[in-house]
Amino acid sequence: MVAKEIRLNVNGIGKMAPGGDSAGEGMPGSSRSGPGVRRRELLITTAMTLVFSATSARALVVKGSLPWATNAGTPPTAVHPGPWAYFTPEEGAAIEALVDRLIPPDPQTPGGKDAGCAVFIDRQLAGSFGSAEGLYMHGPFADGTPQQGDQSPLTPAARYRQALAALDKYCRATYSAKSFVQLSDDEKDKVIVGLEKGQVQLEGTSGRTFFEYLLQNTREGFFADPVYGGNRDMVGWKMIGFPGARYDYRDWVERHNERYPLPPVGIAGRPE
Amino acid sequence: MTRKLPATDVVIVGLGWTGSILAHELTGAGLNVVAIERGPWRDTATDFPPAYAQDELRYRIRHDLFLRPEQLTMTFRNNANQTALPIRSWGSFMPPNGVGGGGVHWNAETWRFLPSDFELRTHLVGRYGEKFLPEDMTIQDWGITYDDLEPHYDKFEYLCGTSGKAGNIKGRIEAGGNPFEGARSREYPTPPQKQPYGPTLFAQAAQEMGYKPFPQPSGNLSQAYTNPLGVTIGPCTYCGFCEWFGCGNYSKASPQTTILPALIRRPNFEARTQCEVSKINLDKSGKRATGVTYVDTSGNEWEQPADLVLLCAFQLFNVHLLLHSGIGKPYDPRAGEGVIGRNYSYQVTSSVDAFFDDKIFNPFIASGSIGMCIDEFNGDNFDHGPHGFVGGGYMGAVQTNGRPIQTARTPQATPRWGAEWKKAVAKSYLSSYEAVTHGGCYSYRDVYLDLDPTYTDRFGRKLMRLTFDFHENELKMSTYLTDRLAEVVQKMGPRQLEKHPRRGHYDVTVYQTTHTCGGAIMGVEPKTSALNRYLQSWDVPNLFVMGATAFPQNPGYNPTDTVGALAYWAADAIVNHYLKSPGPLVQI
Ligand SMILES: Cc1cc2nc3c(=O)[nH]c(=O)nc-3n(C[C@H](O)[C@H](O)[C@H](O)COP(=O)(O)OP(=O)(O)OC[C@H]3O[C@@H](n4cnc5c(N)ncnc54)[C@H](O)[C@@H]3O)c2cc1C
Ligand code: SF4
Numbered sequence: 061m062v063a064k065e066i067r068l069n070v071n072g073i074g075k076m077a078p079g080g081d082s083a084g085e086g087m088p089g090s091s092r093s094g095p096g097v098r099r100r101e102l103l104i105t106t107a108m109t110l111v112f113s114a115t116s117a118r119a120l121v122v123k124g125s126l127p128w129a130t131n132a133g134t135p136p137t138a139v140h141p142g143p144w145a146y147f148t149p150e151e152g153a154a155i156e157a158l159v160d161r162l163i164p165p166d167p168q169t170p171g172g173k174d175a176g177c178a179v180f181i182d183r184q185l186a187g188s189f190g191s192a193e194g195l196y197m198h199g200p201f202a203d204g205t206p207q208q209g210d211q212s213p214l215t216p217a218a219r220y221r222q223a224l225a226a227l228d229k230y231c232r233a234t235y236s237a238k239s240f241v242q243l244s245d246d247e248k249d250k251v252i253v254g255l256e257k258g259q260v261q262l263e264g265t266s267g268r269t270f271f272e273y274l275l276q277n278t279r280e281g282f283f284a285d286p287v288y289g290g291n292r293d294m295v296g297w298k299m300i301g302f303p304g305a306r307y308d309y310r311d312w313v314e315r316h317n318e319r320y321p322l323p324p325v326g327i328a329g330r331p332e
Numbered sequence: 333m334t335r336k337l338p339a340t341d342v343v344i345v346g347l348g349w350t351g352s353i354l355a356h357e358l359t360g361a362g363l364n365v366v367a368i369e370r371g372p373w374r375d376t377a378t379d380f381p382p383a384y385a386q387d388e389l390r391y392r393i394r395h396d397l398f399l400r401p402e403q404l405t406m407t408f409r410n411n412a413n414q415t416a417l418p419i420r421s422w423g424s425f426m427p428p429n430g431v432g433g434g435g436v437h438w439n440a441e442t443w444r445f446l447p448s449d450f451e452l453r454t455h456l457v458g459r460y461g462e463k464f465l466p467e468d469m470t471i472q473d474w475g476i477t478y479d480d481l482e483p484h485y486d487k488f489e490y491l492c493g494t495s496g497k498a499g500n501i502k503g504r505i506e507a508g509g510n511p512f513e514g515a516r517s518r519e520y521p522t523p524p525q526k527q528p529y530g531p532t533l534f535a536q537a538a539q540e541m542g543y544k545p546f547p548q549p550s551g552n553l554s555q556a557y558t559n560p561l562g563v564t565i566g567p568c569t570y571c572g573f574c575e576w577f578g579c580g581n582y583s584k585a586s587p588q589t590t591i592l593p594a595l596i597r598r599p600n601f602e603a604r605t606q607c608e609v610s611k612i613n614l615d616k617s618g619k620r621a622t623g624v625t626y627v628d629t630s631g632n633e634w635e636q637p638a639d640l641v642l643l644c645a646f647q648l649f650n651v652h653l654l655l656h657s658g659i660g661k662p663y664d665p666r667a668g669e670g671v672i673g674r675n676y677s678y679q680v681t682s683s684v685d686a687f688f689d690d691k692i693f694n695p696f697i698a699s700g701s702i703g704m705c706i707d708e709f710n711g712d713n714f715d716h717g718p719h720g721f722v723g724g725g726y727m728g729a730v731q732t733n734g735r736p737i738q739t740a741r742t743p744q745a746t747p748r749w750g751a752e753w754k755k756a757v758a759k760s761y762l763s764s765y766e767a768v769t770h771g772g773c774y775s776y777r778d779v780y781l782d783l784d785p786t787y788t789d790r791f792g793r794k795l796m797r798l799t800f801d802f803h804e805n806e807l808k809m810s811t812y813l814t815d816r817l818a819e820v821v822q823k824m825g826p827r828q829l830e831k832h833p834r835r836g837h838y839d840v841t842v843y844q845t846t847h848t849c850g851g852a853i854m855g856v857e858p859k860t861s862a863l864n865r866y867l868q869s870w871d872v873p874n875l876f877v878m879g880a881t882a883f884p885q886n887p888g889y890n891p892t893d894t895v896g897a898l899a900y901w902a903a904d905a906i907v908n909h910y911l912k913s914p915g916p917l918v919q920i
Contacts, residue, residue: 210420210841
């Protein structure tokens with residue numbers, strides 16, 4: 061998710077590129093009436109300042125007026141279909157098969173695969189979510205109680221890779237050398253139930269934890285804004301009746317027990 | 333090398349709600365104020381434009397607006413026999429980061445506490461006797477009364493333009509408002525928000541049962557409003573992307589929409605963003621703060637000397653900074669002595685899910701604070717004698733969102749995936765409803781904050797360690813409240829109803845609220861409190877500590893109306909008393 065990466069730079073003390081010093085921008089004590097001019101000046105001078113502007117896109121010293129600049133926000137970057145960004149082709153195929161059982165197609169609504177859930181997960185793993193960016197990843201690592209939360213030293217991306225390899229091994233060992241993709245729907249469901257209940261043991265990793273990640277990320281892919289590659293044509297939203305990124309319901313608050321008539325919109329508008 | 337900067341009158345740590353309020357009041361009194369803020373500058377129009385502010389994945393699921401745990405986190409354990417481990421990603425609460433603080437992404441549910449909440453121990457012991465309270469419960473009186481605070485509540489609500497209906501104006505009970513609230517000097521600045529179907533049905537059911545439902549007071553404004561600082565807020569459009577999100581409509585009360593546009597014009601104010609205060613500095617005597625040390629984005633360290641230090645860094649970080657700076661005696665749970673880290677408290681919430689066949693609730697038509705509530709089971713509004721617990725909470729139908737990743741719900745018996753799940757989600761989304769209780773959390777001897785022996789932050793400082801679990805008293809309360817709530821929901825006529833009282837151990841991964849409280853509480857004597865009734869440190873009189881840090885325990889409400897009122901109360905004491913003769917405002 062590129063938006064988050066950019067934001068992290070803006071947010072994250074210690075994420076600063078060397079040379080992206082505050083000295084020019086916000087020398088404490090050097091009061092200035094608004095940082096905007098200075099920032100624009102820097103932007104047009106050298107390539108070096110581009111690094112600078114990306115890492116401290118906001119003023120460090122604010123005085124006199126609000127530091128307003130046009131288009132200073134960080135909209136999300138749209139994800140496009142295409143080759144896998146993180147998965148290998150085999151991993152991608154396995155994920156497509158998995159998400160299509162978690163959310164199977166039916167006559168009204170496509171399943172997880174056609175809704176783009178696998179593409180969504182792939183792009184998430186290739187981005188800041190996959191690399192656990194911004195999370196506290198320092199040791200020592202120890203298994204905690206369930207109440208203490210996830211304590212793994214592995215990033216989500218690494219965990220998916222490890223779990224998918226172990227799942228492939230499990231399926232081939234259990235179902236006469238077939239991969240998960242080659243199983244019948246019933247067999248696939250049996251494997252997934254086994255993961256959910258902790259009955260299918262994956263080598264070197266917890267099948268149950270993998271299941272929880274996968275289910276959560278698949279749902280995200282089905283219901284998140286289409287800009288992230290899932291929820292294609294807003295199928296998830298249409299299925300439940302969520303109008304998406306609309307912003308004004310003043311006329312509708314007091315229309316009780318009536319179905320809201322307008323179709324969903326996403327951040328990038330509507331497909332047609 | 334630390335570079336020393338020219339001195340200023342006042343340095344403020346954190347530019348959230350309380351930092352903005354104090355900066356405004358003290359620059360108004362003519363002082364030079366420098367506010368140092370860890371996160372980035374944030375503006376309504378540029379950071380949360382309605383073009384892309386409605387992004388559940390980015391803000392709700394991936395926590396875009398919050399502090400990165402990598403930058404700073406804490407460790408957690410349920411009890412002192414366990415080893416605390418780092419909170420590696422946020423779950424139960426969401427620490428703020430950036431100008432505006434929690435005011436950017438709060439719901440804006442704007443509640444006053446009950447008069448009895450401020451004199452809690454005296455009140456409960458008077459009514460039920462000392463023995464009624466659990467032995468290890470460490471609840472205390474605040475050292476101020478509701479009447480002391482009333483003018484300051486009023487000021488904060490008129491700053492925000494809070495939408496609501498008064499239940500008690502100068503002792504006169506008003507129809508349609510909360511009859512249990514303390515007397516207010518006047519009506520809310522703006523009328524209540526409009527109510528969608530669910531809250532309306534809930535209120536009808538509650539009324540039929542003899543309760544007195546009223547609209548939840550809301551900082552999501554029902555109409556345009558210009559506050560006393562001349563800043564205008566717009567009407568809320570019920571977008572349903574409020575809690576955890578910034579409002580792109582200028583409709584939610586936040587420092588951005590109420591104070592900063594006025595504050596920033598003051599020539600004697602300066603904000604430094606993306607600068608994290610690492611320590612409050614003391615002189616040799618240890619009784620006087622000389623200023624703060626902070627680190628900028630490139631790792632340079634600066635010392636900002638100041639005559640007055642105002643700690644406005646949010647409850648958790650206030651305590652962390654006090655512990656680190658060696659101010660006040662750290663709490664020792666074995667001896668029951670010391671004050672920094674003592675009386676941590678939180679919140680105990682629960683819910684009732686109801687599934688209907690014949691109703692369309694349009695859950696996405698929502699605001700951070702829209703809803704109809706009842707207060708019969710809050711505080712000591714009901715006789716606890718027969719029940720064997722103390723405390724309570726408000727409850728009601730509060731329609732905050734229909735964002736599907738978070739809220740698409742199914743009856744409990746439904747599988748979590750597959751064709752059946754899909755069918756159930758499609759059927760339930762529009763026609764199910766969740767009602768909630770928002771319960772208090774009292775304080776206990778074995779619940780506290782201190783420094784972790786093992787884990788460190790990026791400066792090499794020890795992380796703060798949270799030792800917390802729910803106690804029997806609160807679990808009983810939750811069961812009782814949830815049962816009462818379920819009775820009302822049952823009257824709304826669902827096909828199926830599911831109760832979710834709080835049970836078992838506190839779990840740091842499950843979101844409840846960001847209403848963490850205590851750790852450096854206010855009170856009447858230094859032995860059992862870190863701050864006096866003006867939120868002034870007993871140990872270091874030129875240091876004042878704002879926020880829910882000061883709450884001796886948490887009543888059954890959201891904190892910020894009280895946090896804001898206390899900030900105005902402290903500002904008043906600083907301007908009208910402290911500045912005239914700097915020193916302790918309470919003699920002991
Ligand atoms: C999702 C969410 C929903 C909420 N909903 C409600 C609600 O409906 N009703 C309600 O009453 N309350 C609500 N709250 C709580 C509310 O946001 C807080 O009570 C309020 O913001 C506290 O004000 P404060 O000034 O103490 O801290 P904040 O407003 O959080 O400001 C603290 C500031 O200090 C900065 N800071 C921290 N440490 C440092 C440091 N070392 N150096 C420099 N700067 C630092 C932080 O970045 C932050 O900007 C909610 C909170 C959250 C997170
Ligand atoms: S619900 Fe209202 S106040 Fe909240 S973000 Fe939407 S428009 Fe703003």
